[in-house]
Amino acid sequence: MIYCYRSILISLACMGSLVSCSLTELPQLADADVPENWQGPVVEEADIWPETDWWNAFNDEELSNIIARVQENNLDLENNRRNLESAQIALREAGFNLLPTPLVTLGTGASYNETRVDGSETSSSPNEPFALGANFTYNDILSRPATYDRAVADYDFRVAQVADVALNTLGTAASTYFQLLLTRDKVEASMQNVENAEAIYRIAQARVDAGVAVPIEALQQQIALDRERNNLRSFIQNDLATRSSLALLLGRTLQNFEVAGQTLENIEVPQVKPGLPSELLVRRPDLVQAEANLRSARASVDIVKTDLFPQISLTGGINASSTSLSELVSDPDTILNINANLIQTLLDNGQRFRNIDQARITMENSLNNYRRAVIGAFNEVEVLLSNIELLEAQGVVALQNLEAAEEAFRIAEVRYQEGVADFQTVLVAQNTLFSTRNSYLDNKLLRLNTITGLFQALGGGWQAEE
Numbered sequence: 001m002i003y004c005y006r007s008i009l010i011s012l013a014c015m016g017s018l019v020s021c022s023l024t025e026l027p028q029l030a031d032a033d034v035p036e037n038w039q040g041p042v043v044e045e046a047d048i049w050p051e052t053d054w055w056n057a058f059n060d061e062e063l064s065n066i067i068a069r070v071q072e073n074n075l076d077l078e079n080n081r082r083n084l085e086s087a088q089i090a091l092r093e094a095g096f097n098l099l100p101t102p103l104v105t106l107g108t109g110a111s112y113n114e115t116r117v118d119g120s121e122t123s124s125s126p127n128e129p130f131a132l133g134a135n136f137t138y139n140d141i142l143s144r145p146a147t148y149d150r151a152v153a154d155y156d157f158r159v160a161q162v163a164d165v166a167l168n169t170l171g172t173a174a175s176t177y178f179q180l181l182l183t184r185d186k187v188e189a190s191m192q193n194v195e196n197a198e199a200i201y202r203i204a205q206a207r208v209d210a211g212v213a214v215p216i217e218a219l220q221q222q223i224a225l226d227r228e229r230n231n232l233r234s235f236i237q238n239d240l241a242t243r244s245s246l247a248l249l250l251g252r253t254l255q256n257f258e259v260a261g262q263t264l265e266n267i268e269v270p271q272v273k274p275g276l277p278s279e280l281l282v283r284r285p286d287l288v289q290a291e292a293n294l295r296s297a298r299a300s301v302d303i304v305k306t307d308l309f310p311q312i313s314l315t316g317g318i319n320a321s322s323t324s325l326s327e328l329v330s331d332p333d334t335i336l337n338i339n340a341n342l343i344q345t346l347l348d349n350g351q352r353f354r355n356i357d358q359a360r361i362t363m364e365n366s367l368n369n370y371r372r373a374v375i376g377a378f379n380e381v382e383v384l385l386s387n388i389e390l391l392e393a394q395g396v397v398a399l400q401n402l403e404a405a406e407e408a409f410r411i412a413e414v415r416y417q418e419g420v421a422d423f424q425t426v427l428v429a430q431n432t433l434f435s436t437r438n439s440y441l442d443n444k445l446l447r448l449n450t451i452t453g454l455f456q457a458l459g460g461g462w463q464a465e466e
Contacts, residue, residue: 023146024301024360027294027367033374035277040385046271049283052461055174057270058448062261063177066250070173073251077169080162087158094151100138100314138314143306150299157292160464164285167460173249174452180242181264182445183235188263189437190232196409196433197225200426203417217423224430264444269451274381274458283459284377290370297363304355310344377457384454391447398440405429405436 051057055067071077140147201221207213240254247257274280281287316338345352412429415421 024298024305024363026298027363029371029374033371034281035378038274038277038382038385040382041389042273042385043271044273046273048273048275049279050272050455050458050461054272054455054460055170057268057272057455058174059268059270060261060266062259063174063267066177066246066259067170067173069250070170071166074169074173074249075251077166080165084158084162087155091151091155094148094155098144098148103135103137134318135316139311140306141312141314142309143303146299146302146306150296150303153292153295153299156464157289157296160285160288160292163462164289167285167456167462169249170460171452171456173246175449176242176246176249177259177261178264178267178445178448178452180239180246180259181261181267182441183238183242184262185264185441186438187232187235187239189434189441190228190235193228193434193437194225194232196413196430197221197228200413200416200430201225203413204423207419212419213423220423220427224427228434264441264448267444267448269444269447272451272454272458274385277378280377280381280458281374282464283462284457285459285462285464287370287373287377288464290366290373294363294366294370297359297366301356301359301363304352304359307345307352307355310342313341315339315341381454381457384450384457387450388447388454391443391450395440395443395447398436398443402436402440405433409433 053064056064201218201224204213204218204221208215208218243257243259244254246259247254250257281291318337409429409432412421412426416423416426
């Protein structure tokens with residue numbers, strides 16, 4: 001029996017050697033897919049890579065409190081945490097599957113007495129009423145390592161997926177908060193526009209009443225005033241809708257949900273720069289997901305390759321029995337048995353080779369998906385770096401234009417009231433001021449959202465575990 005067991009082990013070792021030699025090499029990215037350096041403009045004095053609490057860089061206490069409440073109460077993030085627990089359980093199960101499946105049994109016989117009609121009594125008891133057995137089964141031996149590799153890749157995918165959902169959720173929360181503050185800035189600007197329009201309307205009406213202006217001037221300004229009043233109502237409604245979106249991210253209803261912030265003016269625009277481009281591969285959760293998919297596809301190729309070899313299974317066990325429970329522990333009668341089965345498919349009309357070809361095609365598609373994700377990530381960072389520089393320059397111009405538009409409107413209003421300028425000049429100055437105010441506010445929001453996008457594009461401080 002020892003000789004047979006040794007032969008089985010030698011056969012398994014030979015099979016394992018053949019399979020290990022046939023393991024599929026993991027496809028790699030092309031050299032051109034990963035640039036050596038960034039070509040976009042970077043701020044040298046800025047921090048490299050975002051921190052895991054990147055939202056604190058905006059230096060707004062309410063934003064930090066909102067993000068903390070999102071982390072605690074967001075319904076998607078709660079599902080995320082449960083999904084990760086499920087993935088951990090699945091990985092542990094895959095680890096156990098590397099080992100033989102054990103089965104331990106404990107049995108006992110039964111004695112009985114029988115009293116017959118004639119008064120005689122008989123008794124019977126098994127000679128060995130106590131039995132202890134330990135058995136194992138070990139199937140699909142050759143494919144189990146590759147199956148475990150695929151399970152590890154799937155687990156890494158789930159971990160990165162959880163991080164990706166969290167990053168997107170927190171980014172959405174920050175952008176929604178900024179949008180709410182912008183809406184409130186526009187409510188304030190719209191109220192100023194209404195006040196300006198009312199002032200011009202009063203002047204126009206007074207000039208019409210005095211007979212120094214035609215009625216069309218007052219009518220045109222009445223139209224402009226009504227338009228600004230409608231814009232104000234729309235912004236107030238947008239405030240409600242945006243608060244509703246933010247409340248949902250916090251897992252609560254709109255009732256009694258308030259946000260204290262009133263303006264984007266006090267929100268700082270932080271600076272950050274990326275490190276080496278190659279580091280992005282382990283810092284962006286979506287790239288780690290794509291790489292994990294590739295590893296899973298490679299493992300699937302290895303699994304179907306094992307179909308070319310015999311299907312090996314082992315069963316074995318050790319059984320002990322004794323007439324008493326104490327002897328079962330101290331001096332049992334023991335029987336050891338080990339069996340091995342090898343099943344080889346001889347003819348399947350090429351099905352196994354077709355399965356391998358299909359698995360290879362899936363792996364090649366996974367490589368292309370990975371490459372597309374990587375190239376897209378690098379391009380996204382480059383565009384964001386360029387956008388940040390552009391928006392900063394536009395912000396300077398927007399502020400200068402706003403100051404100029406406010407002064408131009410003040411002069412036009414005074415000259416119109418004095419009868420020096422005509423109404424058309426005032427109307428143009430008024431419309432220019434209104435649009436310039438909105439452009440200035442929109443630029444601040446774009447800058448905040450772009451830096452938020454850069455934090456996300458750089459992985460938000462997350463990094464895959466090695």
